[in-house]
Amino acid sequence: MAARIHGGAGAGAATALSTFNPKKLVAPSRTNLPAARSSKRCIVAAAGSDASKSLRVGHSQKLIANAAVATKAETSATTGTGHELLLFEALQEGLEEEMDRDPHVCVMGEDVGHYGGSYKVTKGLADKFGDLRVLDTPICENAFTGMGIGAAMTGLRPVIEGMNMGFLLLAFNQISNNCGMLHYTSGGQFTIPVVIRGPGGVGRQLGAEHSQRLESYFQSIPGIQMVACSTPYNAKGLMKAAIRSENPVILFEHVLLYNLKEKIPDEEYICNLEEAEMVRPGEHITILTYSRMRYHVMQAAKTLVNKGYDPEVIDIRSLKPFDLYTIGNSVKKTHRVLIVEECMRTGGIGASLTAAINENFHDYLDAPVMCLSSQDVPTPYAGTLEEWTVVQPAQIVTAVEQLCQ
Amino acid sequence: MAIWFARSRTLVSSLRQNLGLSAIFIKHNYSSRRPVFTNSQLSPRVFLDPFSSYRHESTAVETHPYLVQQSDHEDDAQELDFPGGKVGYTSEMKFIPESSSRRIPCYRVLNEHGKIISDSDFIPVSEKLAVRMYEQMATLQVMDHIFYEAQRQGRISFYLTSVGEEAINIASAAALSPEDVVLPQYREPGVLLWRGFTLEEFANQCFGNKADYGKGRQMPIHYGSNQHNYFTVSSPIATQLPQAAGVGYALKMEKKNACAVTFIGDGGTSEGDFHAGLNFAAVMEAPVVFICRNNGWAISTHISEQFRSDGIVVKGQAYGIRSIRVDGNDALAVYSAVRSAREMAVKEQRPVLIEAMTYRVGHHSTSDDSTKYRAADEIQYWKMSRNPVNRFKKWVEDNGWWSEEDESKLRSSTRKQLLQAIQAAEKWEKQPLTELFNDVYDVKTKNLEEQELGLKELVEKQPQDYPLGFHN
Numbered sequence: 001m002a003a004r005i006h007g008g009a010g011a012g013a014a015t016a017l018s019t020f021n022p023k024k025l026v027a028p029s030r031t032n033l034p035a036a037r038s039s040k041r042c043i044v045a046a047a048g049s050d051a052s053k054s055l056r057v058g059h060s061q062k063l064i065a066n067a068a069v070a071t072k073a074e075t076s077a078t079t080g081t082g083h084e085l086l087l088f089e090a091l092q093e094g095l096e097e098e099m100d101r102d103p104h105v106c107v108m109g110e111d112v113g114h115y116g117g118s119y120k121v122t123k124g125l126a127d128k129f130g131d132l133r134v135l136d137t138p139i140c141e142n143a144f145t146g147m148g149i150g151a152a153m154t155g156l157r158p159v160i161e162g163m164n165m166g167f168l169l170l171a172f173n174q175i176s177n178n179c180g181m182l183h184y185t186s187g188g189q190f191t192i193p194v195v196i197r198g199p200g201g202v203g204r205q206l207g208a209e210h211s212q213r214l215e216s217y218f219q220s221i222p223g224i225q226m227v228a229c230s231t232p233y234n235a236k237g238l239m240k241a242a243i244r245s246e247n248p249v250i251l252f253e254h255v256l257l258y259n260l261k262e263k264i265p266d267e268e269y270i271c272n273l274e275e276a277e278m279v280r281p282g283e284h285i286t287i288l289t290y291s292r293m294r295y296h297v298m299q300a301a302k303t304l305v306n307k308g309y310d311p312e313v314i315d316i317r318s319l320k321p322f323d324l325y326t327i328g329n330s331v332k333k334t335h336r337v338l339i340v341e342e343c344m345r346t347g348g349i350g351a352s353l354t355a356a357i358n359e360n361f362h363d364y365l366d367a368p369v370m371c372l373s374s375q376d377v378p379t380p381y382a383g384t385l386e387e388w389t390v391v392q393p394a395q396i397v398t399a400v401e402q403l404c405q
Numbered sequence: 406m407a408i409w410f411a412r413s414r415t416l417v418s419s420l421r422q423n424l425g426l427s428a429i430f431i432k433h434n435y436s437s438r439r440p441v442f443t444n445s446q447l448s449p450r451v452f453l454d455p456f457s458s459y460r461h462e463s464t465a466v467e468t469h470p471y472l473v474q475q476s477d478h479e480d481d482a483q484e485l486d487f488p489g490g491k492v493g494y495t496s497e498m499k500f501i502p503e504s505s506s507r508r509i510p511c512y513r514v515l516n517e518h519g520k521i522i523s524d525s526d527f528i529p530v531s532e533k534l535a536v537r538m539y540e541q542m543a544t545l546q547v548m549d550h551i552f553y554e555a556q557r558q559g560r561i562s563f564y565l566t567s568v569g570e571e572a573i574n575i576a577s578a579a580a581l582s583p584e585d586v587v588l589p590q591y592r593e594p595g596v597l598l599w600r601g602f603t604l605e606e607f608a609n610q611c612f613g614n615k616a617d618y619g620k621g622r623q624m625p626i627h628y629g630s631n632q633h634n635y636f637t638v639s640s641p642i643a644t645q646l647p648q649a650a651g652v653g654y655a656l657k658m659e660k661k662n663a664c665a666v667t668f669i670g671d672g673g674t675s676e677g678d679f680h681a682g683l684n685f686a687a688v689m690e691a692p693v694v695f696i697c698r699n700n701g702w703a704i705s706t707h708i709s710e711q712f713r714s715d716g717i718v719v720k721g722q723a724y725g726i727r728s729i730r731v732d733g734n735d736a737l738a739v740y741s742a743v744r745s746a747r748e749m750a751v752k753e754q755r756p757v758l759i760e761a762m763t764y765r766v767g768h769h770s771t772s773d774d775s776t777k778y779r780a781a782d783e784i785q786y787w788k789m790s791r792n793p794v795n796r797f798k799k800w801v802e803d804n805g806w807w808s809e810e811d812e813s814k815l816r817s818s819t820r821k822q823l824l825q826a827i828q829a830a831e832k833w834e835k836q837p838l839t840e841l842f843n844d845v846y847d848v849k850t851k852n853l854e855e856q857e858l859g860l861k862e863l864v865e866k867q868p869q870d871y872p873l874g875f876h877n
Contacts, residue, residue, distance in 0.1 A: 106658065132658060138688055143647040143681030150651025150665070153636060154586060156658065158651075173678075177641045178648070186629045186637035187620035188844040223845050246847040274850065321850040 082265050088258040090232035091121045094239035095159060097268065099129055102157065105243055108135040108144050109161030109198075118163050119199055119258050145171035145196065149178050153190045157243060165200030165252065166212040179248045180223030195242040196250045201292055201342055202390050203255035208378035211386075215252055215319050216348045226319040227273055228252040228291045232262040234317060237271025245273060252319070254292045276323035282312035285336040285400055288327060288353060290316045293340045293391060300396035309400060319349055327353075328361055335366040336403050340391055345373045367403050372396065508715050511762050512742060513732035517791070519799025527741040532806045538579050538736060539801045542571040542794045543812070544819050545595045548604065549767070551823045552611060556625075556771045560831060561611045563625045567592050569766030572736040572793035573698055575599055577666070577761075580743035584663040586652050588636045588645040591626055592698065593668050600633040604823050608830035620844070621836040643673040646682025646695070650756075653691025657754060664692035664750040666743075672703025674717050683724040686756035693756040694746045695726075698733065700765035705778040721758035733761030734793035737800070764791065838864065 085093065099105045107122055113136035116123035126134040137144040141162060148158035162168040168175065179192055202211040215226055225247050229235035235253070242249035279294065280301060289297045294315045301311050312330055316323065331337055337357055341350040350371040357369050372391045380386055484491040514527040521527075530538070549566040556564040567574055574595025581587070587596050594607065606618070610628050613621035618630055619637065629637025639645065649667035656663050673679060674697060686693040697717045701708055714720060721728030727749065731742045739761060746757040764787040768775040775784065801807040842849055842857045849857070864871050 132654075135654070135689070138681075138684055140647075140677075140681040140684070142678060143650070143685050146644055146647030146678065146682070147651030147654060147685055150588070150636075150645075150648030151655040152651075153648070154652045154655035156655045173641060174644060174647070178639055178644055182637060182639065183846075184844045185619060185623045185627065185639070186631075187618045187622060189618060189629060189631040190637060191847070225846070225850075321852045324851065 082263040084261060084263045085232055086258065087229075087232045087235050087253075087260040087262075088119055088121050090236040090262075090264060091229075091239050091253070092123060092125070094236035095122070095243070096125060096128070098240055098243040099125065099133070102243075104155060105157045105159065106133045106135065106151070107159045107161065108137055108148055110137060110139055110144075110163050112136060112161050117161065119253075119255075121253075122161065141167050141170040142174050145174040146178065148194050148196075149174060149182070149192055152192045152194045152248075153182070157193050157195075159195045159197065159243060162196065162198030164210050164212075164255075165198045165214040166209055168196065168198065168214055169212075169217070171196075172217070175218065175224070175248075175250075176221045180221040183247075184223055191246050192248050193243075193246050194248045195239075195245075196248065197239075197242075197253060199253045199255040199258070201252075201254040201256070202374070202379050202386065205381055205383055205386060206255070206379075207381050211379035213343045213348065213374075215250075216343045218250055219320050219349060219352060223248065224320065225249045225273055226252065227317055228254075228319055230254070230257060230291050230294045230315055230317070232260060233264050234271050234277060234315075236264060237269055238273065238317070240270040241273045244270070249273065252291065256292055271317075274318045274321060274323055276326040277315040277317050278326070279313040279315050280311065282310040282334070284310045284334060284404055285312065285338060286327070286330040286334045287311050287313045287338045287340060287396070287400070288316050289313065289340040290319065290349070291342065293342050296391060296393050297340050297396055300393035300400070303393065303397050304400055307397075307401075309404060311400060316349075316353070322353060322356055324356060324360060327357065331357060331361045332364045335364055337365065337369045338396070338399055338403055339369065339371040339373075340396055341371070341373050342390060343373055344376045345371075346376050348373055370399055370403055372399055503713070504715055509718050509730050511730045511732050512738050513735050514737040514741065515735045515796060515800055517796060519796050519803060521737070521800070527737050528744050530737065530740060532804070534579065535801050535804070536806050538575050538740075539794075539797055539807060540815055541575045541578075541595065541599055542736070542797060543815055544604075545571050545574060545598055546794055547816060547819045548594075548598070548607065548823060551820065551827070552607075552625075553767075553771065555611075555827055560827065561625050563771055564611065565591065565626055565770035566767035567595060569764050569787060569791075569793065570698055570700060570733065571595060572739055572797065573696070573733045573761045573763060576736040576739035577696060577743045580740050581666055581747055582663065584634065584661065585747065586634045586636065586656070586663065586665050588649045588652065588665060588667040589628075589638055590642070590645065590668045590670055590673060590698075591638050591640075592670065594626065594628060596668075597628055597630065597633060597635045600630075600635065602628065602630060602633060602635075603826075604819075605826045605829065606630075608823070608826040609833070612827075612830040612833070614830055614833040614835055615837075616830075616833055617836075620840050622840075622844075643669060643676035643678035643682070645669075646673075646676075646678045647685060648682075649693050649695070650682050650685040650689060650691050653686055653693040653750075653756070654689050657689070657691055662751060664694055664747055666694045666696065666747070668696050668698060670703060671697065671699040671701065671708050671717065672706060672711055673697075674720070675711055680724075683721070683726055683756065683758065687725045690754050691756060692750040692754055694743065694750050695756060695758045696743070697758070697760045698763060699760055700733075700763045702765050702769070702775070702779070704769045704773060705775070707779075716760055716762075718758065718760040726756050726758050728758035728760065730760045730762065733763035734791055734796065736793060736797040763793070 095107070107125060109117070111118055112122040113126040113131045113134050116126075122134060137147070145160055145168070148160040151158050162171070175196065179194060179196075182190055183192055200212060200214050215228065218224065218226060225245065227238050227242065227249060229238045229251065238251060242251050279298065287297050287301075294313070297313050301313055304311050312334055314326060314330055316327065339350045339353055341348055343349050345351070350373050354369045354371050372395060374389050374391065377389060379389055484493050514521060514525045516522055545567060549568055552561065552564045553566055555561050570592060574593055578596040578599035583600065587593075589596065607628065609616040610619055611625035613625070619627065623637070624640070627638040627640070629635060636645065636648070645667050646669060649665040652665035656665065669679060683695060685691070686695070699708065699716055703711055708716075716730065718728045718730040729742055729746070731738050733739060742759055746759055749755060750757050766784060766788045798807065838860065839857070841860070842853050845853060
């Protein structure tokens, strides 16, 4: 199903299913349309209330100028002033609180002990809880994942850290065949409440092997849940929820997001593992994204708002299962969907999400679902190449403009 | 990195500053009265002592106020310092041979005629225990025979026997305590039998009926019972070994008087998980007993094509694990070895490796015909002359604890019980459709609910295409 954008420039219209070609999106014909005119077109169309073709703009006053503000839908009114911290510190805080709360929670992985973890998520924990409970393991991902599974079946709640998500490919056998399956095949007799976490995604020139998007490969495994954090708030909340879950949960962190700063509540909170997060409500188009791409989307949203668009941005957070309730409500409102992901075109989260939306909400769509993904190439080392393998805000803006015509 | 200094303490402090070293551990070499400065994150003591208390002391700087003036000659030193501790050196270039001239001998108590070898060390077994062990070994034989035949008759889809390995199965189980957590490969149903799993329960799992604890989700012989501390059999080979290290770790954390016991075949030791599991258990100092059933064959692969080492026992030392090779067809030897290993594992908090030498008399499984790759008379020899059940029987009979009458009574009643169990299990209804979607997660996710609804509707539309009771 090609995304033939009606009214769009012929050669320049990027089809949603073709290999993402940045050049095509910024074809010369596009620039002929002055920005002002396109935005005016939207508003005029709305005023004419031509429901079938135009974008529904409820009230033009509602176009929010500060598009970049992430509304924290779940934040309860904070009584205290909250405290500011970085994302990796938020993860550590969540982990520490859970370890204080339940003596069965333990951590295992490479260099998590006295070294504090490669990204310092487990900093200070070994000093506090001892080096048996925060365990440094030899280098064998399949082994310490298997070990975590065995420990979980015996009553502990291990948090298994992969130094980089890509290394967990070595643990695939244990994750798929045992983690995901043993609760089922044992007839419910054994539970495996493990949390498998680590940094993934494209970093800054880390090379192909260290820039992988494992969520693509793991999404089919029955029996596991997958979540991706993107802010200090949801990082802490998802960490805590994942530890408390009786199911095996894979928590995807992103290498480039560890130093994000945010103020989070002082009082205890957890995030729902299966819920998506409304980042910016809007009316014209639903943009679904997660992890680092959320920030590229929000950057693009700033530009889009200036151009007169009102995008609704949802951080899907729950990669398995999808929160089709929140997503569905949004699609029913805006009738246009753009998915922005870091996964590769083939077989990524975006591909599955596209299929799910088409199956479930086909009647509500005014345009085919468009998905912006990375190309099916190993991530190159060279900075210029690497930059173009990841979806950039400019491409998001152009895609929205196309979809909203 | 060893830095030799001939000066006083002031040089040490300037070194610390100049090199920005967070920890300089100065260790006094008392024998040669020379200080050795090592820049290392971990104290050398860590590698020599039990790890639990020393790790975090390693970053503390130890200084000795007195530093003796040294000469720079290295030749008086008998040993060299490297990460990992001191190691002697030699100027003779010598390679360690790939195998030692003599194979590691195998521990055995009973000879082929069922007589105790004089001067054997073994843990005595009472009449009650010996009789129970023999009864269970015989029961296992009957069970294997009947279930195998049932598969041949098409009543169950798959089976694999433990023929020839009854001593390993039963004697090892007898040596453990009920709290010891067992992680089987798949050829150890005898351990579950010993622990009280009934013939009916075995049959239910094989038929995958409603009474199966596994709820019909696994192939036959993939037994599992949390009540009996027997982890559900998982088909991939050797995945249970790192899991056993994890179980040992959990038991160690909770300070339980129990160990993890895990089984693997000779073929399974080629898997990466074997290396990983043993290495981890050793480093974690986890109470795990690894029992390798070296039965000579991995489907059609003979051990000469599986590895080039002297079996599995020699690999233990490579991981720093205490090991023993035992005659797996000698029930008394297996009992003593496993019992001692278990005590060591729990008391000393260390892993132990047992290689039990035996022979796989049966085919790999009902999907295999082993006469295709091995001589029929080889199989016959092991079945008759080296039979572990007969050997133990002789000893028990010689003690006057067992008679032919007991034998025929046991075999016929077990056979009858099994046939009845099979008939009952066959008739018992199968799992309903709802069990397809349960236990994937603790609570069904939305997509699973939808899929279940979809399947239900499909079945209701065309009930004639589905078995009775499929959708209740």
